[in-house]
Amino acid sequence: MNELRNATLVFLIKKTDGQIKDICLALKKRGFGIHRWNGVGGKVNGQSETIEEAARREAKEEILVDVQQLHKVAELTFYFPHHSAWDQMVHVYLAEQWRDEPRESDEMKPEWFSVNELPFQEMWPDDIFWLPDVLKGHLLKAMFTFGEQDVVRDKKVEMVQKFS
Secondary structure (H helix, E strand, O other): OOOOOOEEEEEEEEEEOOOOEEEEEEEEOOOOOOOEEEEOOOEOOOOOOHHHHHHHHHHHHHHHEEEEOOOOEEEEEEOOOHHHHOOOOEEEEOOOOOEOOOOOOOOOEEEEEEEOOHHHEEEOOOOOHHHHHOOOOOOOEEEEOOOHHHHHEEEEEEEOOOOO
16 A cells, blocks of 8 residues: 555634634635635645645645644545545644735635534535534544545544544
8 A cells, every 4th residue: 555645734713712613714726626615735745844834835825824823633544546646644733823814816715614604515525524523622533435526435533632
């Protein structure tokens, strides 16, 4: 089995009374995941860039914000047996502090959503299985296998206390 490439996913959040109430999703305008709402992120560049550096760089490139602190909340492993080049380990972060307001770029169009009104039908089909738990404060590890047309063929989601 090939070694998985590392990728990042960052969600800006706003809390009220200690609870996450709003989340910034961005509509992908081109490339992998086009026309889907998601967090911002992407591949780690080479050996010298850390996963957190990649997360910060992608947030800056895609929605023009400087993320201040990242809180890791999930490790998601994705397998695409029909297209193994897409296989990846995604490190998911929440961010409560950033500089500048999210703005549209050539790649992404950001918008704020209430956590109670997420557009799951316009997101990756795996998101409904893990994102609500993350937004409730849980840490988790998950594995998803996708079939053709991005159908989730297999999944395993488990809560964890910490990441090793």
